Amino acid sequence: MPKGSPADAAISNALKAFDPNDVHARWTAALERRENDPPGAITLARTLLEDVCKWILAEAGQEWAESDDLPVLYRKLAKVLKLAPDDVTEPVFKQILGSCQSIVESLGALRNKLGDAHSIGPKRARPAPRHAELSVNLSGSMATFLISTWQARQAENARAAAPATP
Template identity: 75%
Template sequence: MAGAISDFSANEVPSLCSRLGLRTGDRDESFKSKFKYAERRLFEKSAAELIPIAVRLLEEVDSYNLSEALAKLQETGQATVTELTRRRIMALFDKRPYSTEFEEIDFIRRIWPTGRMLSVFENVATEQTLDDDLFNAIVRNNDWNNRETLEAVGYLTCSQRQFFRFLEEVTSPLTQSREVQAELAAAVNEHLRHDGCQLIIIRRLSGSPVYEVRPAIVGSPADDAISQALAAFDTDTVHARWIQALDRRDADAEGAITLARTLLEDVCKWIIFEAGESYEEKDDLPVLYRKLAKILNLAPDGHTEPVFKQILGSCQSVVESLGSLRNKIGDAHSPGPKKVKPASRHAQLAVNLSGTMATFLVSTWATNKKG
């Protein structure tokens, strides 16, 4: 903060400090050392008193360093995303670009003011900035990988506000193609949820979701159990679909209902394929489930015990109802003028039922394979 104040002229520093609520002084003291003039007065204030001073100072200067220092002060005592989670999310970009729509350096510039940040190298020209470093390392020489670039801009140590800005920008529809955006948001949320945060859809831009980091809505213990079962079965497709459904369950009811059905379709197709049987691409969920029920011996007609016939018949009804619900109020078809708009409770019901059924099918298949 003293550095930002000392950027003003010696004549201006006393009046600036006065406007900020700091102890007044004379110009002679300021002319001796602007930095020390400000530092002495700042040391007289508590951390709590420094926050409104920094806010007022930012109204007069544009300083990334000061903005970061203020954000970290304001975040003191709050729940934070750990360095481990930041590193896990950073690892998502080890084998993928930050953006499908921007060059790497242009994407970084959208988040960090690299032209006003100091070079990370010692013994370089004083006018060299971090932007010069990035241009040399990314554009000219291709020396840095994505991990090294993020470390250079301070990704691991920046304020949580700045970290969230990165997450929201990297999952923006302006930054990613539609296919990559949904998959990346789900992958980020898989790590964020451990620290009580999640990316949720807050609005749409030309039909594409716009995400914002918010405190995670605490789910049920069943969510974790289902996640573990589906991750063990297939991480890349089935588990990713489940995470996407969870992410949308409270913020995008129509999308969540569509994903609930798609999750069951994925599970049915995977097990049918692993069983060496076949299906048609045109097969809808009820048809897929009937084929799978024969493979897993889940058809009600295959059992004589009344209670099992009733339970398995109910399972079949759940699957058929999920397909019907998705057709009626999901986002897979044109809404039309009379379409019912689902509430979050409808999405919760659909996603929870789908996850439970998917887990049951996966577990049954695992048991059958063991003989």
Template identity: 55%
Template structure:
């Protein structure tokens, strides 16, 4: 059923928004109404998303359940077609905003790679980083580092390699790289040693920028505030590095 409480079709904010819109259309046109609790949950999650809330129509803030939305839409328009057009037009800014965020170069292949590897943890961590880039750059940077740590731990778990659960992203990357034969000292060719050393430097840098401008630590009277472009750089780097690890791990396991 389209509106049961199964969240498997809600992988991202865009999925939740589209599902919520379908529920609004159902209410407005006399079709099967969404479950009240599901409606309330989705409404709360959409309004709580800082990158989305300012793009949502005002009636979502006022209509707290299906009955209240019906009381709003029913007298406003006489025909189903008018109601459908109104809902779609009023929801378009929010949908366009999210779709615009998803069209960054390289995002889609990284998304597919990470979600295929582990949709509930890795995929969710990546989506959180994507969703926060514009409205919450500091949160996006923190999420980017968490993504790398999660991927490294998953690979180390799968490889049966012990690690310190409190280790930072740089240390976890070094361990995972060694398991995957990606550590610089495991190669003779200088070009590979340089590239792989730079990969370690990128991960160390992501950890450093997270400590400097992320939202995981308090700051003084002159806080450093990252901008969306800083968040986009951090998120894209983290996604690329995480995807590289995953593909290497898959190649390694396929060969064994």
């Protein structure tokens, strides 16, 4: 039986500080379902990222449509946060940020295949707790990265807007 990830508490604290109600509640529910409800945990992992993308886009004054799926939301947010691979020059960061985009897209696809948002049908694969743990952990890590990047960008903008001291 998985005991949880060492990162669970750090992610929980970051998400609670960002939004103690909706976003943190989604994270907590995903953690609780990893072992006994892997399809539900996978669905919540994807929804957590969707929540974070929408919250930050809204805080940034950016528009998004209800029909925007997770990859679209992430691409919009990556542009706002300057996290798109084209926004950086260092090759290793281009690679990492491209991989982050791939993770987000893959979590959306995994939710469609193994989550509980669609009928499982008679022949569909069934996720194990380890699949749920991977999905939830990746989602939590990405969510905290997006939040900390948003906070860093806000701090940069505040410093740039502050009057110079003599």
